[in-house]
Amino acid sequence: MPESKSMPESKQEKMPKFEQNKVFSHKLLDGRVLLITELGKITSLTEEEFKNFKEGKIPKFVFQKLEKGHAIVTKHNRPYVVDDYKLRYGHVCDGVSLHIINPTMRCNQNCLYCYANSFPLQAKGVDMDEKTAKKVIDFIWEGPKKEIVIEFQGGEPLANFPIIEFIVNYVKGKKGKKVHWRIVSNLTMMDETIASFLEKNSIFDICTSIDGPKEVHNKNRPWSGGNSFGKAVHWINCLKQDYSFKSIGALCTVTKNSLPHAKDIVNTYVELGLPDLTAVPIRRIGLAEKNWGKIGYRGEAYFEFWKQALEACIEKTKAGQKISEQISVLSLSKMNRFEPNYHTCFSKPCGAALMQASYQPNGDVFSCDEAKAEPLFKIGNVKQPYKQVFTSPAALNLVSLSSGLGFACNECKFTGFCRFCPVLTYCTQGNLIPKLAMDEDCKLKKKQFSYLLEKLFSEDSRVFEQWLKG
Numbered sequence: 001m002p003e004s005k006s007m008p009e010s011k012q013e014k015m016p017k018f019e020q021n022k023v024f025s026h027k028l029l030d031g032r033v034l035l036i037t038e039l040g041k042i043t044s045l046t047e048e049e050f051k052n053f054k055e056g057k058i059p060k061f062v063f064q065k066l067e068k069g070h071a072i073v074t075k076h077n078r079p080y081v082v083d084d085y086k087l088r089y090g091h092v093c094d095g096v097s098l099h100i101i102n103p104t105m106r107c108n109q110n111c112l113y114c115y116a117n118s119f120p121l122q123a124k125g126v127d128m129d130e131k132t133a134k135k136v137i138d139f140i141w142e143g144p145k146k147e148i149v150i151e152f153q154g155g156e157p158l159a160n161f162p163i164i165e166f167i168v169n170y171v172k173g174k175k176g177k178k179v180h181w182r183i184v185s186n187l188t189m190m191d192e193t194i195a196s197f198l199e200k201n202s203i204f205d206i207c208t209s210i211d212g213p214k215e216v217h218n219k220n221r222p223w224s225g226g227n228s229f230g231k232a233v234h235w236i237n238c239l240k241q242d243y244s245f246k247s248i249g250a251l252c253t254v255t256k257n258s259l260p261h262a263k264d265i266v267n268t269y270v271e272l273g274l275p276d277l278t279a280v281p282i283r284r285i286g287l288a289e290k291n292w293g294k295i296g297y298r299g300e301a302y303f304e305f306w307k308q309a310l311e312a313c314i315e316k317t318k319a320g321q322k323i324s325e326q327i328s329v330l331s332l333s334k335m336n337r338f339e340p341n342y343h344t345c346f347s348k349p350c351g352a353a354l355m356q357a358s359y360q361p362n363g364d365v366f367s368c369d370e371a372k373a374e375p376l377f378k379i380g381n382v383k384q385p386y387k388q389v390f391t392s393p394a395a396l397n398l399v400s401l402s403s404g405l406g407f408a409c410n411e412c413k414f415t416g417f418c419r420f421c422p423v424l425t426y427c428t429q430g431n432l433i434p435k436l437a438m439d440e441d442c443k444l445k446k447k448q449f450s451y452l453l454e455k456l457f458s459e460d461s462r463v464f465e466q467w468l469k470g
Contacts (some may be wrong), residue, residue, distance in 0.1 A: 082096050113220065116286060199244055309325060349404075363382040428440070
């Protein structure tokens, strides 16, 4: 029922004036019907209550549920409905908070799914120099956001650690912004000198990759030095034990090699003391496109993997072990929870050029980190004024596209939870306008949202609440 219209008052009971909000219906397996607003706020009704709602025969207690869930708009809840829109779309006007700097595009690994199109370690001309690094920081300082994250990626950022040192020290002399530092590294180039520098400068936010048990990880992430899994595990433990790091973040990229090992991957994370599993499907970008025959799969295969991993995390949590499944957490955070969402890929419009920007070694600015693999998504260069880059046609067109407005997905019942990625669409379909009937990501998300809604209204909701609080 996507259209918005006034509804007749019940003959049985005098009700305050109201208008029906734009809502969609979704039936659970137990017969209950969920009314979902276009922002994702949910009201649960029995079949009889839903029938009465459609007919305009609404008892008082049902009216109160509908009002609370914003399925209807009254003079009492109208300010709160407005607040919902402000929270959902506040990032559109908030300014870029995540600035991803690529000190180098060189890398010492040869990961089969690398979206960055990294260069070999011996490559020349793909490192950032001090002059460009200074311009990048000065450019970032032109932005309106006072609290920001500067994240180092690559390539392998530690392959050009001197420029990381230069940037950190240069920022110390600047005022007007509070900086949170983050490094995304495979950890194979970590050493005591680097670890000491990070500790001294309170750079404790490190994210690495753990794709599962040793055999799976090493197959996905070949390293000429040998056992990339063992090296990463060594430094995860060492940073926590010897260098004051309270925790290390980790990302699991799921390839065809990973599919039979969902429970093994969860067990590996628990054994390593990693509290969150973020098991993301491979994106058909960069090297993943070239290696698709070796590592690719259909969305249905990932869905089955994800279900097994989610169930394993739920069971571990019930048994008192600390492990959450973050794809679920990020989706659940949009289901009936109205708080600011700071995740680029779980916002709509997506956070590309709104919440996040990526800076190449030569100073080129891309809309997001995944976008740097495709020249189409370049939005400017740090030699230009900040405002000119982020109000350029290239930037604004991407924001418009990722809003989903004008696409069929805007009239989908899951539109309040979903997001559209122009980069992924372009890389998989060769077009910025999605052909949804052919879109594997769309099919996957519909399955995930349906599954999560069943879970959300089951006894497992207690586990989800525990994860969300964490």
